[in-house]
Amino acid sequence: MQASYFGKSEAPLFGVHYPPAKGQKRVGVLLCYPGPEEYMRVHWAYRNLVQQLGRHGFHVFKFDYYGTGDSAGAMGAGDLARWRRDAVTALEELRDLSGVSRLALVGTRLGGAIAATLGEELLRAERPLTIDAMVLWDPVVSGVAYLGELSALQDRRILNSRNPLEQHVNENCPELLGYPLSRQMEQSLRALDLRGQGKSAAMTPARRTIVVGSEELTQYSDLAKRFGEGVETGFVHVGEACFWRVQELLEQAILPSRIVQAVADQLARTCP
């Protein structure tokens, strides 16, 4: 395991590279975190996922987007365009650190949407980057719906609290669940619609795309079909609750062992 800063020196990103525990599968997997509101919740799950992927022989690299975690940037500084560039920079770093030629992506929630929409950014990479496979775990399909979910959680949190939290709401500095929401980020989220972007140049041209859902939502099975035509796609429903929309559990880590197993298994199957 090697933790380091990478990318541009004026705005370095934090990442951790995990070489495989056994064997040398020539595939590197980049883990894309959810947005900051859900970042802390999946940190443990990603730690477990790293171990599972390592046992399958993958190189794994996880990183923090600009303005999140240990990366440079103030809270609320990033937007989706910036985070897509960060993801491609992280793919290049993974390739350079591991020497792998084949790459795969795993993205959770907003990270799933980012992983799925790297098409245009990949074209701008200095050297061609080919994505073998992509596993999207409970991806955000619609940015508008996602903003609505977070706003509803924010409202419920204030309403249900015994503490007078409403006094902290500042209309001039919008925030969602403790994180600033910049106008740029809000606009980029409102423009996000994986169903509308299906098959467009914005979508990541992965050879295989699997959606792993904790809920059996039609938007996930529909999304899997969108990638169609020459792309192996699929939707795997794992009936294990992640509680993304449960206000009382907003600050609890989620440890969905069967989903983590399913993500690792799908990658092992699609990237032999």
Place this chain on the structure above:
Amino acid sequence: MREKVFGFGPDARLVGIASEPVDRDAAKGRPAMLFANTGISHRVGPFRLNVELARRVAAMGFYGFRFDFSGLGDSRPAEDDRDDYTRAIDEARLAMDLMTKRTGVERFVWFGLCSSADKGHHIALSDPRIVGAVFIDGYANPTAGFKMRHWLRYFQWKRIKVFIRTKLSTLRAKLTAAKPQTPPPYKAIIASPAPEKIGAELKTLADRGVEQLHLFTISTDYVYNYEGQFWDLYPMLRGHERVQTERYPEADHTLSFRSLQLLFIDRVCRWMERF
């Protein structure tokens, strides 16, 4: 300000990040601020509090160093059977050794929220290099004043009105999102050791010259519910020049609003000016 990642400890299994001030020579003479895990969350802290504070103190001319205890965040698990406290003390010592070796800094301030305040208390007692401590929602025990205020709150007309309104709403809708705005019944679910013991230990630290800032949010109001309860709990610390305490009834435990995060960061930075 720039940041560096370090692997340290046995087999470099621990991960830490140093936030460096611009004037590194001047910073050698000042204490560095240390941050670790709150609960099982990793070193960035709830709502990225540790990162933001480490960068703010670095901008003030102090080193900041945030790290994961073994088995948490990005640090690998320890392969021994030491208890949590012994391991935390050992690993904090390794973090301080690393910072001294790499930066020349020899004094440290521990920043701890909740379980990190608990660990920080033990670390400060065991290592004389700790010269300051900020504990948020650290140890607290009920006092007679606490119990009186706890029960009196049931008789506040404002709370009774909210309670009745909520109950009526529940009857009407069968289900309502709002919960009764009454305090939970007092339960002696106190994890804190006896106040006499904690008070004596805090006094030992204060007499050793350890500057202390004890902050409490409303999330501890099941055990700590009035300004000044700290002094009733620990009368031996009353008037001690090294010890400050404040209660923030508007703040929740993890500072889950931006204004609260900035309020606490500003407060801690102002307190750090003494160094």
